[in-house]
Amino acid sequence: MPIVNRIAAYAEDMTAWRRHLHTIPEIMFDCHQTAGFVAERLREFGVDEVHEGIATSGIVAVINGKGESDRTLGLRADMDALPMEEITGLDYASKTPGAMHACGHDGHTTMLLGAARYLAETRNFAGRVALIFQPAEENGGGGEVMVQEGIMDRFGITEVYGIHCAPGRPEGHFFTTPGPVMAAVDTFDINITGVGGHGAMPHETRDPVIAAASITQALQSIVSRNHYALDELVVSVTQIHTGTADNIIPDTAYVGGTVRTFDPAVQAMVQRQMAQIVAGQAASFGVEAELDYVTGYPATVNAPENAGFAARVAAGVVGEGAVQGDMTREMGAEDFSYMLEKRPGAYLFLGQGEGPGLHNPKFDFNDAVAPTGASFFARMVETAQPVKGA
Structure with a gap:
């Protein structure tokens, strides 16, 4: 059951779709042009239902198979891009200043479109399949919405399944694992208020810098001294903003960053310890400090049975040697986690x-x-929901 020949024949069309999406x-949540392109392709393919405007610009398309089944697979692709400037120099580079497909969502959308075209054409499965095209994965929690x-x-x-491209991993190889596969992500903002003054007279100030x-520095002790070393935890300060000139001690300073966890108990510990550190350090320097700790996407947790099933289907597409079903879990985060909280399923990486x-x-x-990704999606449906007697 290698890459589907019919889908391989779509390769040129898929490349054209993907590169068009890359330009826009x-x-x-503002994925209306992308969603319009997706909806137009889906109707061309002859899918049975196209439901638009979900989570502002999301789409769910339904394809009916040839028989009855008590399973309806949800297959998800994210559509949104990142707020950054592209410097690839490609002929099909972004035409939108300050926006770029730098996370492969144009490819994810294309893979699901390829599967949609094949499934609508062949319908070699029972029941129904729901194709989920989601906005706002990078920020905004479109999956939750x-x-x-x-x-x-x-x-x-x-049940529900998704794929993310993985640069740096072998081309065409799949990677997944049962249980947690990606971390929960929280953010923190610390606003410090002191008393500013002349840089030559620090004794007259309460220095927020x-x-x-x-x-x-003290936040680093949460990982090194408050947490079991063999459990995954990241606390990263990623921003410090303060000051305007070399001879002015400012009134305020800002510290911000991210926390990545898998265990809700660890997550609660971090929040508790962070509050104590901020309060204690502020008191020791005679400043005021306010911590705003924001809980974000939960951990992405694969149901073990579904992760094993997905790995077996992937092996049928690319061969057992090109599938790792026990990958080391990632500290990145994904709002596909909200879908996996509601239904069993699995999230996989596809090496590029x-x-x-x-x-x-x-x-x-x-x-x-x-x-390869489109073939995996299609084979998932055909394997999970076979037509009786086929």
Whole structure:
């Protein structure tokens, strides 16, 4: 059961779709042009239902198979881009200033479109399949909004699967694991207020810069001294903003960053320890400090049975030697997690070979792997929902 020949024949069309999508990146929920292109293709393919405007610009399309089944697979692709300038120099580079497909969502959308075309043409499965095209994965939690708007119950979805491209991993290889596969992501903002003054007279001030530096260092003790070393946890300070001139001690300073966890108990510990550190450090420097800790996407957790099933289907497409079913889990985050909280399923990575990494202004999706991803989606449906007697 290798790459589907019929889907391989779509390769040139899929490349054209993907490169067109690459030229029109859209941010967060404002994916109307992308969604319009997707809806137009789906109607050309002859899918049975196209439901638009979910989570502002999301789409769920339904294809009916040839028989009855108590399973309806949901297959998801994200559509949104990142707010960054592209520097690839490609003929099909972004035409939208300040926006770029630097995370492969144009490729994810293309792979699901390829599967949609094949499934609508062959219908060699029982029951129904629901194709989910989602906005606002990068920021905004579009996956959560689609779930809140009832797509799981509305379309009778019993399980759900997604793919993300993986630069730096072998081209055409699949990677997944049972249980947690990607981390929960939280953010924190610390606003420090002191008393500014002349840089030559620090004794007359309450310096927020020193407090910010000390808080930043102390936060590192959460991982090194408050947490079991063999459990995954990341606490990263990614921003410090303060000051306007070399001879002015400012009144305020800002410290911000991200926290990545898998265990809700660890997540709660981090929040508790961070609050104590901020309060204690502020008191020691005579400044005021306010912590705003924001809980974000939960961990992406694969149901073990579904992850194993997905790995077996992937092996049928690319061979057992090109599938790793026990990958080391990632500290990145995904709002596909909200869908997996509502329904069992699995999230997989598809290697696209060497090249710039995700969120890099030189990144470009490898079109050669699009038929592989589309074949995986199609075989998932045909394997999970076989036509009786076929």
